Amino acid sequence: MVNIRKVTKDITWIGASDRRLALFENAFPIPRGVSYNSYLINDEKTALMDTTDASVSEQFLENLKAALDGKSLDYLVINHMEPDHCATVGEVLLRYPEVNVVGNAKTFQMLDQFFDADLPEERRTVVKEGDKLSLGTHVLTFIMAPMVHWPEAMFTYDLKEYALFSADAFGTFGALNGNIFVDEVEFEKEWLPDARRYYTNIVGKFGSNVQAVFKKAAGIDIALILPLHGPIWRNHISWILDKYQKWSSYEAEEKGVALFVASMYGHTASVVDSLAGALAEKGIRNIAVYDVSATDVSVMIAEIFRFNTIVLASVSYNAGIHPKMEALLADMKALNVQNKKVALLENGTWAPSAQRCMRAAVESMKNMEIIEPGFTIKSSFNENQREEFDALVRQIAEAVR
Ligand code: FEO
Numbered sequence: 001m002v003n004i005r006k007v008t009k010d011i012t013w014i015g016a017s018d019r020r021l022a023l024f025e026n027a028f029p030i031p032r033g034v035s036y037n038s039y040l041i042n043d044e045k046t047a048l049m050d051t052t053d054a055s056v057s058e059q060f061l062e063n064l065k066a067a068l069d070g071k072s073l074d075y076l077v078i079n080h081m082e083p084d085h086c087a088t089v090g091e092v093l094l095r096y097p098e099v100n101v102v103g104n105a106k107t108f109q110m111l112d113q114f115f116d117a118d119l120p121e122e123r124r125t126v127v128k129e130g131d132k133l134s135l136g137t138h139v140l141t142f143i144m145a146p147m148v149h150w151p152e153a154m155f156t157y158d159l160k161e162y163a164l165f166s167a168d169a170f171g172t173f174g175a176l177n178g179n180i181f182v183d184e185v186e187f188e189k190e191w192l193p194d195a196r197r198y199y200t201n202i203v204g205k206f207g208s209n210v211q212a213v214f215k216k217a218a219g220i221d222i223a224l225i226l227p228l229h230g231p232i233w234r235n236h237i238s239w240i241l242d243k244y245q246k247w248s249s250y251e252a253e254e255k256g257v258a259l260f261v262a263s264m265y266g267h268t269a270s271v272v273d274s275l276a277g278a279l280a281e282k283g284i285r286n287i288a289v290y291d292v293s294a295t296d297v298s299v300m301i302a303e304i305f306r307f308n309t310i311v312l313a314s315v316s317y318n319a320g321i322h323p324k325m326e327a328l329l330a331d332m333k334a335l336n337v338q339n340k341k342v343a344l345l346e347n348g349t350w351a352p353s354a355q356r357c358m359r360a361a362v363e364s365m366k367n368m369e370i371i372e373p374g375f376t377i378k379s380s381f382n383e384n385q386r387e388e389f390d391a392l393v394r395q396i397a398e399a400v401r
Contacts, residue, residue, distance in 0.1 A: 001062075008224070010041055010160075011042075011163065014060065015035055015037035016036060018035075033175030034173050034174065037228050038051055041140075043137055047076075048064065051085060061092075074098075076096075077133075077140065077165075080152070081103075089117075102127060102133060104144060110150075139159045140156050141157050142156055143155040145167060145213045146209060148206060153168065163225075166228075169213075169227060171199075174191060181235075182231035187239075193302065195230065198229065199244070200298075201301055201302070204336060210248035247305060255307075255308055256288070256400060258304060260290050263315060272345070279396060292314075308399070309343070309400045313346070314346060316347065316351065316352050317354070321354045326361075332365060338367045346374070347376075371396060375389070
């Protein structure tokens with residue numbers, strides 16, 4: 001059944017949601033599904049803004065046909081060539097053999113790699129920064145957004161509607177549940193954890209690239225943000241821009257502490273729980289405790305971006321760290337985590353090694369401040385360590401504040 005929604009008189013959302021996919025990019029759990037957005041601009045000329053993932057291609061093609069309502073498709077603008085958005089390009093080219101494809105030089109390089117499209121030169125419009133394309137009353141201009149999140153990514157800005165087609169930027173995990181629009185109150189309540197998890201894990205590594213695009217786009221008026229995943233922004237746009245500013249500059253959103261524990265028989269976890277309790281008694285309210293073996297790494301990465309202080313607690317394992325803690329540290333490094341205050345806690349029954357390894361990993365990241373001197377337990381907490389423990393609690397509370 002056709003499922004299209006008017007965004008404005010001329011812009012129609014023609015995307016679809018997938019609630020069956022378990023792992024986005026075969027890596028990230030998405031229990032709430034994900035939407036693949038696509039838009040049609042209907043002017044003297046028509047322009048399709050990106051396509052969708054293959055999983056929803058049937059719905060998308062039905063929507064496209066309905067939105068065109070008998071008109072021809074003149075342009076297909078490709079803002080991003082990752083297959084969650086471009087998988088249906090080949091089918092669009094077959095069904096609309098006159099369509100002219102608009103992208104930058106890298107877009108076409110990837111198009112030819114992904115598809116045996118045999119698209120003649122006269123049906124390729126290669127654009128660069130600031131070029132303009134008139135559809136009649138709508139004029140589109142292009143803002144290159146390399147590495148947000150692939151090198152060919154670009155934003156398209158509609159000068160008539162002040163509408164920013166932002167590719168992956170401002171997207172979120174989560175299927176759309178009827179309403180395609182969102183405001184900041186609803187977003188904070190319903191979407192923020194998934195949006196943070198999406199940004200930090202998918203684009204988090206490329207904060208400097210996001211900042212560079214922000215600088216270029218700083219002067220433009222934005223009335224609408226139309227991302228490729230999740231709801232559309234048309235109110236309180238400064239609120240989501242502020243979140244992106246923080247995330248992309250690796251600035252913590254909140255004063256608080258997330259404690260991550262790799263425990264085998266519960267002794268390390270017991271100390272971490274006591275630590276969380278002692279911090280609560282010190283008046284710290286933003287506290288989250290995660291068992292690294294029971295929590296998806298993408299959730300923990302999002303929490304690390306969120307808070308200014310983290311505690312890493314691990315048993316020693318094979319003269320190193322517990323493998324789940326090692327995986328978390330590897331992901332932190334890969335995603336460019338920086339600007340955190342970090343407390344280290346280790347357990348070692350005969351030859352503690354976890355602190356040394358965690359320290360080396362944290363020190364390889366940028367602007368990380370380790371709360372010294374670190375804390376070691378041997379098998380289990382010993383009451384002789386109470387004073388040292390209380391000092392650690394005070395130091396972490398100070399770091400959070
Ligand atoms: Fe939603 Fe980078 O693709």
